[in-house]
Amino acid sequence: MNKIIRYVFADLLKNRTIVIYTLLLFTLSISIFNMESSSEKGLVSLMNIILFVVPLVSIIFSSIYLYNSAEFINLLVSQPLQRQKIWCSLFIGLASAMCISFLLGVGIPTLLFEASLSGLTLIGSGLFLSIIFVSVAMLISVWIRDKSKGIGLAILLWLYFALLFDALVLFFLFQFSDYPIENAMVAISMLNPIDICRIFMLLQVDLSAMMGYTGAIFRDFFGTGTGMAITAIIMALWAIIPVALSIRYFKKKDL
Amino acid sequence: MCLLVSSGMTYAATITVGKDRPIQSINKAIQMAQDGDSILVEAGYYDEGNIRVDKKLAIIGINKPVIDGKKKTEPFSIRSPYVLIQGFVIKSSGHSAMNDIAGVKIYNTHHVTVKDNVLEDNFFGIYAQNSKHCQFINNKLQAYGKAEQLIGNGIHGWKSDSLTIQGNIIKGHRDGIYLEFVTHTQVENNLSDSNLRYGLHFMFSHDNSYIHNTFRANGAGVAVMYTNRVTMKHNVFEENWGDAAYGLLLKDISDSEITNNRFDRNTTAIFMEGSNRCHLEHNEFMGNGWALKVQASCMDNTFFHNNFFQNTFDVATNGSLSLNTFKKNYWDKYEGYDIDRDGVGDIPYRPVSLFSMLVERYPTAMILFRSFMVTLFDRTERLIPSLTPESLKDDQPLMKSVKV
Numbered sequence: 001m002n003k004i005i006r007y008v009f010a011d012l013l014k015n016r017t018i019v020i021y022t023l024l025l026f027t028l029s030i031s032i033f034n035m036e037s038s039s040e041k042g043l044v045s046l047m048n049i050i051l052f053v054v055p056l057v058s059i060i061f062s063s064i065y066l067y068n069s070a071e072f073i074n075l076l077v078s079q080p081l082q083r084q085k086i087w088c089s090l091f092i093g094l095a096s097a098m099c100i101s102f103l104l105g106v107g108i109p110t111l112l113f114e115a116s117l118s119g120l121t122l123i124g125s126g127l128f129l130s131i132i133f134v135s136v137a138m139l140i141s142v143w144i145r146d147k148s149k150g151i152g153l154a155i156l157l158w159l160y161f162a163l164l165f166d167a168l169v170l171f172f173l174f175q176f177s178d179y180p181i182e183n184a185m186v187a188i189s190m191l192n193p194i195d196i197c198r199i200f201m202l203l204q205v206d207l208s209a210m211m212g213y214t215g216a217i218f219r220d221f222f223g224t225g226t227g228m229a230i231t232a233i234i235m236a237l238w239a240i241i242p243v244a245l246s247i248r249y250f251k252k253k254d255l
Numbered sequence: 256m257c258l259l260v261s262s263g264m265t266y267a268a269t270i271t272v273g274k275d276r277p278i279q280s281i282n283k284a285i286q287m288a289q290d291g292d293s294i295l296v297e298a299g300y301y302d303e304g305n306i307r308v309d310k311k312l313a314i315i316g317i318n319k320p321v322i323d324g325k326k327k328t329e330p331f332s333i334r335s336p337y338v339l340i341q342g343f344v345i346k347s348s349g350h351s352a353m354n355d356i357a358g359v360k361i362y363n364t365h366h367v368t369v370k371d372n373v374l375e376d377n378f379f380g381i382y383a384q385n386s387k388h389c390q391f392i393n394n395k396l397q398a399y400g401k402a403e404q405l406i407g408n409g410i411h412g413w414k415s416d417s418l419t420i421q422g423n424i425i426k427g428h429r430d431g432i433y434l435e436f437v438t439h440t441q442v443e444n445n446l447s448d449s450n451l452r453y454g455l456h457f458m459f460s461h462d463n464s465y466i467h468n469t470f471r472a473n474g475a476g477v478a479v480m481y482t483n484r485v486t487m488k489h490n491v492f493e494e495n496w497g498d499a500a501y502g503l504l505l506k507d508i509s510d511s512e513i514t515n516n517r518f519d520r521n522t523t524a525i526f527m528e529g530s531n532r533c534h535l536e537h538n539e540f541m542g543n544g545w546a547l548k549v550q551a552s553c554m555d556n557t558f559f560h561n562n563f564f565q566n567t568f569d570v571a572t573n574g575s576l577s578l579n580t581f582k583k584n585y586w587d588k589y590e591g592y593d594i595d596r597d598g599v600g601d602i603p604y605r606p607v608s609l610f611s612m613l614v615e616r617y618p619t620a621m622i623l624f625r626s627f628m629v630t631l632f633d634r635t636e637r638l639i640p641s642l643t644p645e646s647l648k649d650d651q652p653l654m655k656s657v658k659v
Binding site: 177181182189199201210 | 496498500521522523543544545565566567568587616617618619620621622623624627630
């Protein structure tokens, strides 16, 4: 298993897209921190970009990579190896490559310019998002055999999480604004890992506004130890469930 | 007034009260004293019940003697003009739902000075009722109120005139400083911190000025109401957090000057309702949730040369009409340009974002803040304003912050 992980990881580090992705993140972070008047403000701009770019690259790159290595996977399957181990190694290799390029691209500049709690929250969110969207890509690529359909679904899912979900939440909020929906809103936000990360960042950078009435409800949940633990568990579930499903599917799949 | 007392002292007798002196009780000393005498109280613990001062006396504590009301009585009741109370620790006044019992209460008189005292765990701290020309200087007031209805105000003025409230530190009371029907009063250099309700609260108190005070982390910030001609300068409003908390709430305040104040990390820095002809200049708004909430009921207010840094929302309002003037402010969110290099941006700045209007109506929408969807809405609205008030804009936004 270690061998496969090492091979996938080495293969990814040589991959041009990963290198470009790392460089892009790095230049973006450095230039944002230099451009904005205060590093706190830089963090906010960086957050907007990360919540957008990291899921996009993670999900699309991973699914393309998996489709392209279909033959390699076939070869591995023909060897006396457990299918579960093959699939797990692919996941670990992909996730660690994405995490490392995120750490190099965003982690280092953030630690240099704003090594505060909000900076660390940003780095943590980015790492979580990388893993979660790799995990979702694993599920897509095992479900759908056709490459173009699979990549199409990956883009659609990204659109859903990054854009449509918020629009739906907004719609829900308008429809039910007469009811006490604050707790429901917290529950709904758990359905989107990007939203969870965003709210965590809000509690750092827009603390004053979040101390208002509804903000206080979110704060009571996200700011407390139990809330943090629940959120961490949910984020972990977001990373584990898709990949676990994909393993189950992969075990039985005809290749 | 101090002069009057001290010049009186040279002719008058001085009575010393102490544990190893012939006179051991302050009440007894007051009975013996004539108008204009001084009473010096040596350090120690005095369980006197209620001390009623009805002569023109200077009562001065040496090394902080302790006057204990034992949660039953009012330590000092002052009913004579020209009284000085200085250098005591006054603690544990009675509590009552019927009467306003205070550590030092001044009844219907004038020229009373309360100076350099420590007031601890009293119901009300210093209370001036129908009095004129009183001075409350450098006192430290601390209470340990748990609920608003169970604790009184730190410095309370009712129907008084020309008070001077200076250099006091007030913590843990209901309102730090409360003034009702109090006119021509100076409130300077006080610190009002962690009070249960308002740091400063006044109503119907015209022509007062508030200078160099700090209002910090009070339950609901500072609320001032139904008053004309207020001057607020060089005050600091900070860390007033919570939905009902305002750095400064202006309700029906007219013809007032609010200048050179600093608003730091409040949920809402200034909330204005029914306020007219106020002039806000050289204020600094830093890291607030909402820097300004100007309700549509406000008219003819001018916002000039203020700095807005890192506020979540710069301005929010609840109507589509705005009759206030914003001019030459510095907004850190301004994205315009300055081609002619005169330091003034060439395109107007619209401080009200669509999302802030939305949050005003649906507070829960705050959960969507900074999502890509919302940013998209805001951008579109900024290009083609439709829901935000067309007239609320700064036509001459500054490119660089103002020195304050």
